[in-house]
Amino acid sequence: MIKVASYNMRKSIGTDRRRLPERTLEVLREIDADVIALQEADRRFGLREAVLTGRLLAEHSDWQSVPFGMRARSMGWHGNALLVRKDARIVDCEAIHLPTLEPRGAVMADVVIRGQVLRVVGMHLDLSGLWRRRQAHAIITHLQASTTQPPTVLMGDLNEWSAQSGCLRDFAQHFHFAETGKSFHARRPMARLDRIMASPELRILDAGAHDSPSARTASDHLPVWATLQPTG
Numbered sequence: 001m002i003k004v005a006s007y008n009m010r011k012s013i014g015t016d017r018r019r020l021p022e023r024t025l026e027v028l029r030e031i032d033a034d035v036i037a038l039q040e041a042d043r044r045f046g047l048r049e050a051v052l053t054g055r056l057l058a059e060h061s062d063w064q065s066v067p068f069g070m071r072a073r074s075m076g077w078h079g080n081a082l083l084v085r086k087d088a089r090i091v092d093c094e095a096i097h098l099p100t101l102e103p104r105g106a107v108m109a110d111v112v113i114r115g116q117v118l119r120v121v122g123m124h125l126d127l128s129g130l131w132r133r134r135q136a137h138a139i140i141t142h143l144q145a146s147t148t149q150p151p152t153v154l155m156g157d158l159n160e161w162s163a164q165s166g167c168l169r170d171f172a173q174h175f176h177f178a179e180t181g182k183s184f185h186a187r188r189p190m191a192r193l194d195r196i197m198a199s200p201e202l203r204i205l206d207a208g209a210h211d212s213p214s215a216r217t218a219s220d221h222l223p224v225w226a227t228l229q230p231t232g
Contacts, residue, residue, distance in 0.1 A: 001205065002113055005033035006122070006155035006194050007223035011040050011079075012051045014217045015187055021051050023218045025061055031210050031225055034085050034113050036063065037122030037155040041081040042074045050075035062086055066093045066109045078105035080122045080156070088113045096142050098135040100126055106139055110150060116230060119143075123156035129166050132159060136167035140174055151201035151230055157221065158195050171197055178207035180224035186216050196226045203229045 007028070012021045028036060042048045048071050057063055063083040065075050067090075075081040077095035084090065093109040106123040121139060125132045143152065154175060160166050168177075175197035182189035189209065198204055207226035215222050 002035070002116065002118060002228045003033040003225060004035045004037075004120070004153055004155060004196060004228060005031045005210070005223050005225040006037040006039075006157070006196055008039040008124070008157040008194060008219060008221035009041060009051070010219040010221065011043060012218070015220060016217055019051075020218070021053070021056060022060075023214060024052065025056065027210070027212070027215050027218045027223060028061070028063070028083075030212055030214065031223055033225055034088070035111065035118065035120050035153075036083040037120065038076070038081040038083065039122070039124040039157045040079045041076055042079050049073040050081075057083070066090055066107070068093055068095050068107055076122075077107050078103050078124070080105055080107045080124055082107055082109050082120055082122050084109070084111050085113065091117070096121070096139060098138050100131055100135065101128070102126060104135065106135075106156070117150045119150045119152040121152065121154040123154065123158070125156070125158050125160070125167060127159055132167040133170055136170040140170065152199040153202060153228060154197040156195065157193055159193055161191055161193070175199055176204065178204045178224075178226035180207045180226065181209040183209045183222040183224050184220065186220050186222050189222060194221055194224045196224055198226070198228055201231055203231050205229055
């Protein structure tokens with residue numbers, strides 16, 4: 001069984017307008033997932049520095065960041081980052097360039113967790129429905145073109161307010177959705193903007209939105225999580 005999570009951490013700026021990376025890390029420790037997809041993990045301007053520094057992760061967490069090497073001081077690509085357990089093995093990783101008018105992207109990694117190979121995609125899609133569908137198509141096409149097809153989980157802030165249309169319908173042709181529930185706004189969740197999807201090789205055992213006092217103040221999104229099990 002593998003636990004995964006997705007969190008738009010809003011650069012660690014909470015609903016109280018304070019930037020507290022330690023509070024973000026506290027929320028992640030509460031979830032205690034094996035793999036975490038982060039959105040808005042880097043500062044927006046300047047050198048796009050990682051908010052959760054390597055030192056903070058090394059000294060106060062059980063995770064390592066997947067090294068995409070796109071910018072020297074960034075954790076990921078256009079704010080998308082992946083964390084995995086320190087005892088997990090990172091087999092491969094890459095950034096996925098998406099068609100966009102805004103700075104958007106996705107990241108992908110193949111990791112081995114307790115002997116199980118898992119492909120993980122983290123994403124933060126556009127505010128425009130038209131561009132979201134183009135980005136979903138780009139991600140699906142990229143995965144289909146891969147020479148290997150391990151069990152795959154996709155996670156992130158899809159920015160999709162509709163229940164079943166738009167990019168959700170596109171992804172649903174290839175992946176099944178975890179019933180994570182509403183995650184935005186953190187103080188009064190009304191929308192399912194954050195999603196977790198899995199390929200047919202994975203069974204979704206349980207899922208939800210993590211609602212705790214820390215999570216309600218650490219970001220404007222609640223984290224979502226799911227537990228997965230290979231079907232083979």
